[in-house]
Amino acid sequence: MGRQGGAAARVVLWVACAAQFMVVLDISVVNVALPSIQRALGFGAAGQQWVVNAYTLVFAGLLLLGGRLADLFGRKRVFVAGLAVFVAASLAGGLAGSPGLLVAARAGQGLGAAVLAPATLTILTTTFPEGAGRTRALATWTAVGVAGGTAGNLLSGVLTEYLSWRSTLLINVPIGLVAIALAVRFVARDGEGTRRQRIDVPGAVLATAGLAALAYGISQAGSAGWAAPSTVAGLAGGAAALGLFILVEARFAPTPLIPLRLFRIRAISGGNVVMLLAGACLNPLWYFLTLSMQHVLRYSPVQTGFAFLPHTVVAILVGARLTPRLMRRVDGRVLIATGALLAAAGFAWQSSLTPDSGYLAGILGPAVVFAIGGGLLTTPITAAVTSGVAPAEAGAASGLMNTARQVGGALGLAVLVTTAAPDNPAPEALASDYGRVFLAIAVLMALVAALAFLLPAHRDRPLGEN
CATH class of the missing domain: 4.10.860 (DNA Excision Repair, Uvrb; Chain A)
Structure with a gap:
C-alpha cells in the first residue's frame, strides 16, 4: 500500500486523521455553545461571529506558512509543534474571562491548526502515490473531517448543557496531549531535505x-x-x-509560501477556485443551521447536537465508501457537478424552515440531500488540487488547498451574516432571515457545479495500475 508497507501506511493514515479530526472539531465545537457564550461574556449579535472567525481567519491566513514549514523543517517536527500550540491555546480559551481573551485564544488555536492541518495532508500525499490508494486515503481523511464537524456540534451540545461552554475548549487538552504522545511514537521522522531555508x-x-x-x-x-x-x-x-x-x-x-508556478497546473488553479466557493457554502452551513435550530425551532443544545448526526452518517457513507468507487468509473468533474447540484437542492429545501416545521421535513430531509451532495464533491476536489505536485512542494499545495477552503468559509460567513442581519428576535422573522442565507448558499452551490468543468478530466487508476 503506497510508498510504505501496508501496516505502516495504515498507522500513518489514522494518526493523520486523528489530528485532522481535532482541527475540524474546533471549527464547529463552539457553534452550539454560541448562545451560551454570548450570554456569559456579553458578546453582541454581530460580535459573536468572531468566536468562529478568529479561528478560521488565522487558520486560513497562516495555512500557506504552515504548509511550507512542513516542507522546510520536516513533517513530524511541524506536526508535533502544531499540536502543542493548539493544546495551549485551547487551555487559554477555556479559562478566558472576557470576549477579547476568548477571541485571542481562538486565534491561537487557529495558529496551531494552521501549522498542523497541512502536515496531515502532506503526510498522506507523500505516503500514498496518486491513484486509487491515495483516493481511498483522502476519502477517509475527508470523512473523518466531516465526523469532526458533527462531533463538534454534538459534543458542544452535551458539554454546554451538562457542564459549561468552557468545557467545549478544555476537552481539547487531554485529547491533544494523547495525540502528541502518539505522534512522537508512531510518525516517522523524515529526511533533512531542504531545511534551514528562510521562512x-x-x-x-x-x-x-x-x-x-x-x-x-x-x-x-x-x-x-x-x-x-x-x-x-x-x-x-x-x-x-x-x-x-x-x-x-x-x-x-x-522561499515563497506558495510557488506561483503551481497555478500553471490547471487542476490546482481551477480546483482551488472551486474549493473556495464550496467552502463558502459548506463551512457557514453549521453556523446558520445551529442558530436556526436553537432560535427558530427552540431546540436545546443537546437536541441541536443530536440533530446533526444524520449529516455525519450520510456524508461519511457517501464520501468514504461510495465516492472512491465512483471515481474509478466516473469523471471527477461529473461527480463534483452532481454533488453541487444535489447540495443546492438541499439548501433550497432548508430555506423553507419555519417555527412549525417538524424534524423530518425541517431538518432531516434537507440534511440527507445536501449531505449526499457534499459527500460526492469533496473528495474529487481534494484529489484534483493535490495531483501533479512534486513531493518537495506537497506542503505548499496542501496549504493552498486548506487555505482556499478556510478563506471561503470565513469570507462566506462574513458575507452571509450581512445577508441575514437579524434585528427581530421573533422565530418567524429569524426563520425568514436564515431562509435567505440558505437560498444564497444554494445559488453559490449551483455556481460550483458550473465551474467544476474548469478542471481537467480525471478518473482514478485501479490499484496496481501504472
Whole structure:
C-alpha cells in the first residue's frame, strides 16, 4: 500500500486523521455553545461571529506558512509543534474571562491548526502515490473531517448543557496531549531535505492581515452599510495587503509560501477556485443551521447536537465508501457537478424552515440531500488540487488547498451574516432571515457545479495500475 508497507501506511493514515479530526472539531465545537457564550461574556449579535472567525481567519491566513514549514523543517517536527500550540491555546480559551481573551485564544488555536492541518495532508500525499490508494486515503481523511464537524456540534451540545461552554475548549487538552504522545511514537521522522531555508514571514503576515481586513470590512457592511468608512477601509486595506502578498511571493520571497508556478497546473488553479466557493457554502452551513435550530425551532443544545448526526452518517457513507468507487468509473468533474447540484437542492429545501416545521421535513430531509451532495464533491476536489505536485512542494499545495477552503468559509460567513442581519428576535422573522442565507448558499452551490468543468478530466487508476 503506497510508498510504505501496508501496516505502516495504515498507522500513518489514522494518526493523520486523528489530528485532522481535532482541527475540524474546533471549527464547529463552539457553534452550539454560541448562545451560551454570548450570554456569559456579553458578546453582541454581530460580535459573536468572531468566536468562529478568529479561528478560521488565522487558520486560513497562516495555512500557506504552515504548509511550507512542513516542507522546510520536516513533517513530524511541524506536526508535533502544531499540536502543542493548539493544546495551549485551547487551555487559554477555556479559562478566558472576557470576549477579547476568548477571541485571542481562538486565534491561537487557529495558529496551531494552521501549522498542523497541512502536515496531515502532506503526510498522506507523500505516503500514498496518486491513484486509487491515495483516493481511498483522502476519502477517509475527508470523512473523518466531516465526523469532526458533527462531533463538534454534538459534543458542544452535551458539554454546554451538562457542564459549561468552557468545557467545549478544555476537552481539547487531554485529547491533544494523547495525540502528541502518539505522534512522537508512531510518525516517522523524515529526511533533512531542504531545511534551514528562510521562512517567508512577510508573506504570512500580509496574507493573514489581508484576509482579516476583508472579513472585517464585509462584517461592517452588515451593520454600517457598504459606503461606511469602516467598511471601505477594511475592504481597501484587505485588497492592498493581498496585492502586496502576491508581489512578495513573485519577486522578493526567497522561499515563497506558495510557488506561483503551481497555478500553471490547471487542476490546482481551477480546483482551488472551486474549493473556495464550496467552502463558502459548506463551512457557514453549521453556523446558520445551529442558530436556526436553537432560535427558530427552540431546540436545546443537546437536541441541536443530536440533530446533526444524520449529516455525519450520510456524508461519511457517501464520501468514504461510495465516492472512491465512483471515481474509478466516473469523471471527477461529473461527480463534483452532481454533488453541487444535489447540495443546492438541499439548501433550497432548508430555506423553507419555519417555527412549525417538524424534524423530518425541517431538518432531516434537507440534511440527507445536501449531505449526499457534499459527500460526492469533496473528495474529487481534494484529489484534483493535490495531483501533479512534486513531493518537495506537497506542503505548499496542501496549504493552498486548506487555505482556499478556510478563506471561503470565513469570507462566506462574513458575507452571509450581512445577508441575514437579524434585528427581530421573533422565530418567524429569524426563520425568514436564515431562509435567505440558505437560498444564497444554494445559488453559490449551483455556481460550483458550473465551474467544476474548469478542471481537467480525471478518473482514478485501479490499484496496481501504472
